Structure formats: structure tokens, C-alpha cells
Amino acid sequence: MLYQTADSRLASYFLLNGYQLDGTEVRNFREDDRVLLRFNIEDGDLSRMKREFFESEKGPFLEYSNFQKFVMHAIREARELARESLQ
Numbered sequence: 001m002l003y004q005t006a007d008s009r010l011a012s013y014f015l016l017n018g019y020q021l022d023g024t025e026v027r028n029f030r031e032d033d034r035v036l037l038r039f040n041i042e043d044g045d046l047s048r049m050k051r052e053f054f055e056s057e058k059g060p061f062l063e064y065s066n067f068q069k070f071v072m073h074a075i076r077e078a079r080e081l082a083r084e085s086l087q
Contacts (some may be wrong), residue, residue, distance in 0.1 A: 001043050004036040008075060010038040010065040013053045016060070017045075024074060026082035033082065035075040 004025065007013055015021065023038040041049070 001041060001046060002038060003041050003046055004038050006034045006036055008037070008068065008071045010050070010053055011039070011066065011071045013049060014039050014041065014062055015067040015070065016064050017049055021074060022072075024078035026078050032080060035078045037074065 002022075011021070015082060019039050019041055022040050025036045025038065027034050027036060
């Protein structure tokens with residue numbers, strides 16, 4: 001299943017669980033642009049991981065923060081590319 005999220009923390013959690021970033025999409029919401037991070041995740045895994053992420057307090061936080069840095073870089077790059085394409 002193709003799943004998109006603008007939540008960088010949730011995207012980092014997907015990476016932590018072994019899923020690869022499958023692409024980005026920039027959408028404009030009023031005066032703010034949002035970068036949607038795309039993942040191809042099986043339905044059962046998606047439900048389980050979202051439940052674990054939002055309801056659990058466990059996790060390897062150093063590894064998680066490294067993935068968070070990667071996700072923030074991907075968001076910045078997507079925004080820059082979208083702005084360049086408008087010029």
C-alpha cells in the first residue's frame with residue numbers, strides 16, 4: 001500500500017523499521033507548503049507501526065534521531081526542488 005505522511009517523526013519510525021523512502025511530493029496548503037513522504041508499506045505493518053509509534057514509549061532513540069536527520073534533509077531538498085521548478 002502506498003502511504004504518504006507529512007509527519008517527519010512517523011516517517012523516521014518507518015525508516016527505523018526497515019522501510020525505504022519511496023519519494024516525496026510537495027503540496028501547497030494555503031500559504032504553507034507540505035512535503036509528503038511516500039512509503040510502500042503492507043497494510044498490517046502500517047497499522048501495527050502506527051499503533052506502536054503513537055502508543056508506545058520504547059525505541060532506540062539514537063538510531064531514530066539519525067533517521068530524523070535524513071528525513072529533514074529529504075523534506076528540505078523536496079521544497080528546494082519544488083521552488084526551483086516554479087521559476
